[in-house]
Structures are given as C-alpha cells and as structure tokens.
Amino acid sequence: MFDSVSGVRLTKFTDLALRAVMRLAVEDGGGSPTTREVAESMGVPAAHMAKAVTRLQHLGVLEARRGRGGGLALTALGRGASIGWLVRELEGDGEVVACEGETPCPLRAACRLRGALRDAQEAFYAALDPLTVADLVSSPTGPVLVGLVGRRPG
Ligand code: SF4
Numbered sequence: 001m002f003d004s005v006s007g008v009r010l011t012k013f014t015d016l017a018l019r020a021v022m023r024l025a026v027e028d029g030g031g032s033p034t035t036r037e038v039a040e041s042m043g044v045p046a047a048h049m050a051k052a053v054t055r056l057q058h059l060g061v062l063e064a065r066r067g068r069g070g071g072l073a074l075t076a077l078g079r080g081a082s083i084g085w086l087v088r089e090l091e092g093d094g095e096v097v098a099c100e101g102e103t104p105c106p107l108r109a110a111c112r113l114r115g116a117l118r119d120a121q122e123a124f125y126a127a128l129d130p131l132t133v134a135d136l137v138s139s140p141t142g143p144v145l146v147g148l149v150g151r152r153p154g
Contacts, residue, residue: 017090033072
C-alpha cells in the first residue's frame with residue numbers, strides 16, 4: 001500500500017506519521033483531536049492516518065485518551081523524541097538498494113558502493129537526530145498548523 005523504503009526518500013507512511021506528530025504538537029495540552037480530525041486537517045485519508053497513529057502508539061509517541069473529550073495526544077516521550085530516532089523506527093532498517101532481493105547481486109559480499117550507501121543513509125538519519133518535535137513546529141510551521149486546527153470540523 002505504501003511506498004517502499006528508497007534511501008533519502010521517506011515512505012508515505014513515515015511522512016503521515018510525522019504530520020500527525022506535528023499536528024498534535026500544537027494542541028498545547030488542551031485539545032485531543034480524533035484520528036479523523038487529524039487526517040482531515042493534514043489532508044490525508046483517515047484509513048491511512050489510522051495506520052500511522054497505531055504505529056505511533058506502539059512506539060509510545062502518542063496515546064489515545066478515552067471517554068468524553070477523548071482523542072489523540074502526544075506523550076512526554078513523543079514531545080521530547082529525536083526526529084532521527086523516530087524516522088529510523090518508522091522506516092525500518094531497509095537498505096537504499098535491494099542487494100539481497102529476488103535476484104541477489106553478485107557483488108553483494110564485497111561491494112564498496114553498498115558500504116558507501118549505508119554510510120550515506122546513516123548520515124541522512126544523523127542529520128535528523130538533533131531535531132525534536134518542538135523544533136519542527138517552531139515558526140513558520142507552527143502558526144500554519146494552528147490555523148489548520150482552527151479549521152477543524154466541529
Ligand atoms: S552493486 Fe553493490 S550496492 Fe548495487 S546491488 Fe550490487 S551489492 Fe548492492
């Protein structure tokens with residue numbers, strides 16, 4: 001259903017999860033939107049967002065509050081999480097190139113390119129390590145997100 005891992009191109013699944021995290025980060029402790037509300041404000045199908053939300057719950061990044069006024073909220077772990085850590089978790093440990101695919105590459109046991117691509121992939125994640133959720137919703141992104149929250153269906 002979602003794109004496969006392709007190097008520095010994130011899967012659609014990871015992007016949806018990051019959108020959900022950013023969207024929830026501007027609730028400021030007050031609101032707890034539903035998955036459908038998060039999906040609508042982020043412009044994505046609710047069914048796809050539900051899968052991302054489930055994965056984020058398993059990672060401990062967000063929680064679903066039950067009862068009246070219930071909905072989704074970031075956990076303390078989620079608020080302080082490194083984006084590099086989160087993207088690694090969401091993307092999995094797939095390589096940039098499918099060296100071991102259905103027809104394994106004959107160079108796979110001694111390929112310098114493979115090692116270089118692994119290093120490049122790790123550098124990509126490492127560049128995201130210092131960023132937190134709070135960093136992602138600082139201006140100009142945060143005010144735009146707040147505007148989207150304001151247009152949430154009542
Ligand atoms: S040439 Fe190297 S990087 Fe490319 S598929 Fe073969 S082993 Fe992997």
